[in-house]
Amino acid sequence: MMSLAESGSSIETRDLGKVAIIGAGVAGCAAAIRFAQRGAKVTLFERSVFPREKVCGCCLGAAGLAALDAIGAGESVRDLGLPTKFFRGYFQVTKASSAVTQMVGEKASRVPPVRIPIREGIALSRAELDQHLLTLAIEAGVEVRQPCEATIVAESDKSVSIDIGTGSPEAFDLMVVAAGLTGRFRQRDVADLRWVETPNGPMGLSAHMSRDDANQIDWILESGEIQMHCGHDGYVGIVCLPNGNLDIAAAVHPGKKGASGEGVGRMAIQMQTLALLLDSGLFDSSQSRKLEHWFAEAARWQTTPPLRRRRVSGRGRVVAIGDAAGYVEPLTGEGMTWGIESGLVVADLWALYRLGQMTPNGEADFGANWDRRAVKFQTRRRHLCRWVTGMVRYRPARWLACHGLRRAHWLATPFTRSLANGPRFDATSSIHRTAMSFADASLRTHVSS
Numbered sequence: 001m002m003s004l005a006e007s008g009s010s011i012e013t014r015d016l017g018k019v020a021i022i023g024a025g026v027a028g029c030a031a032a033i034r035f036a037q038r039g040a041k042v043t044l045f046e047r048s049v050f051p052r053e054k055v056c057g058c059c060l061g062a063a064g065l066a067a068l069d070a071i072g073a074g075e076s077v078r079d080l081g082l083p084t085k086f087f088r089g090y091f092q093v094t095k096a097s098s099a100v101t102q103m104v105g106e107k108a109s110r111v112p113p114v115r116i117p118i119r120e121g122i123a124l125s126r127a128e129l130d131q132h133l134l135t136l137a138i139e140a141g142v143e144v145r146q147p148c149e150a151t152i153v154a155e156s157d158k159s160v161s162i163d164i165g166t167g168s169p170e171a172f173d174l175m176v177v178a179a180g181l182t183g184r185f186r187q188r189d190v191a192d193l194r195w196v197e198t199p200n201g202p203m204g205l206s207a208h209m210s211r212d213d214a215n216q217i218d219w220i221l222e223s224g225e226i227q228m229h230c231g232h233d234g235y236v237g238i239v240c241l242p243n244g245n246l247d248i249a250a251a252v253h254p255g256k257k258g259a260s261g262e263g264v265g266r267m268a269i270q271m272q273t274l275a276l277l278l279d280s281g282l283f284d285s286s287q288s289r290k291l292e293h294w295f296a297e298a299a300r301w302q303t304t305p306p307l308r309r310r311r312v313s314g315r316g317r318v319v320a321i322g323d324a325a326g327y328v329e330p331l332t333g334e335g336m337t338w339g340i341e342s343g344l345v346v347a348d349l350w351a352l353y354r355l356g357q358m359t360p361n362g363e364a365d366f367g368a369n370w371d372r373r374a375v376k377f378q379t380r381r382r383h384l385c386r387w388v389t390g391m392v393r394y395r396p397a398r399w400l401a402c403h404g405l406r407r408a409h410w411l412a413t414p415f416t417r418s419l420a421n422g423p424r425f426d427a428t429s430s431i432h433r434t435a436m437s438f439a440d441a442s443l444r445t446h447v448s449s
Helices: 004-008 026-038 062-070 074-080 126-139 211-217 265-278 285-298 334-354 366-372 374-391 395-407 409-420 431-438
Strands: 018-022 041-045 082-091 114-123 143-145 151-155 160-163 170-172 174-177 195-209 225-231 234-240 246-252 302-311 318-320
Touching (some): 026 334, 062 114, 074 114, 082 395, 114 409, 246 265, 334 374, 374 409, 395 409
Antiparallel strands (some): 160 170, 225 234, 234 246
């Protein structure tokens, strides 16, 4: 297998200047590799010590793998993960019990689950995926500073200055923010990339169940299965990881505020997640008691703030990609796919910008161009995910999905095909052709040679 440096040698390269990337998740690492292959001098800043887990469904779909193929990382990532080939969906089609304890009885009578084939992806823990991509970035020539928290302290039309706590700022030609949902990247005296849609909607949480605990509960997933439990409060996704552990990830809408006016808190969200699982009818009384005990005593939960959000994703020489630019709660790993794709897109657009090909005036505001144009390539898929995750909260929609898809799973094909078909990134084309390949019609009208 070729190294990343070798795979990037066939790509047209130019001097793209100095690029700083804040955040070494999937978006940050994918961007770092692509920038390095394009000819930039890349420095990657990450405040956490790897390996580290994150709230994540641990699924990477076909579109995300195709994007990784373009930077020479797809084959090795596939080797690390387990294939995912179908959804098995459990839909809450009767009124849910008011308390979890009322559901721990005999297995409820439920409509059989729905099985929906999908294009093959992989299941892989974020700890392992992020560490692997970071290693590949280093092999591609990226300088990594970790653990290191970087903040932007000054900006101009030509550069961005970053301080890592030494008091001696370093100047870069471009700053790419890939700091996730909650990452900090600015000091108070520097204007922010403002929120267009402030954080709202469901909260995310996840935990890993050990192979032994899963065997005790007798919770065994079929090879290639992504298990989904959907109800009024949100949905829970489960996949089996290569080490035999189960990854449990949920997007749950917090309940109403209590009499004191305070929010529901982590424990209440965990109980909502447990209720979604138990109400599916998958577990009998013995399994339910064991699962409830694991939730309360053994699980190590991680949570996120509200998932839906969108910000101005670029201004001047500062651009945001991945979750840092915005988020719509996905179903099966689309968030990672969108992050990887945006990392490649911003590198290709920067290459065009440096060549004077992105706009009639090569000195135009790169960040504004990124915000106005490049984000368009994911709009349709994001709207589709938002629509589906919103619809599954309504019982009539769940009933129709359950009964309709069980009889004709092909009805879901347009949806699964749309999510699996991302932009095409060609590792061997010239910069101009590559940039043209990912763009939709509205973006292509603005990219001229």
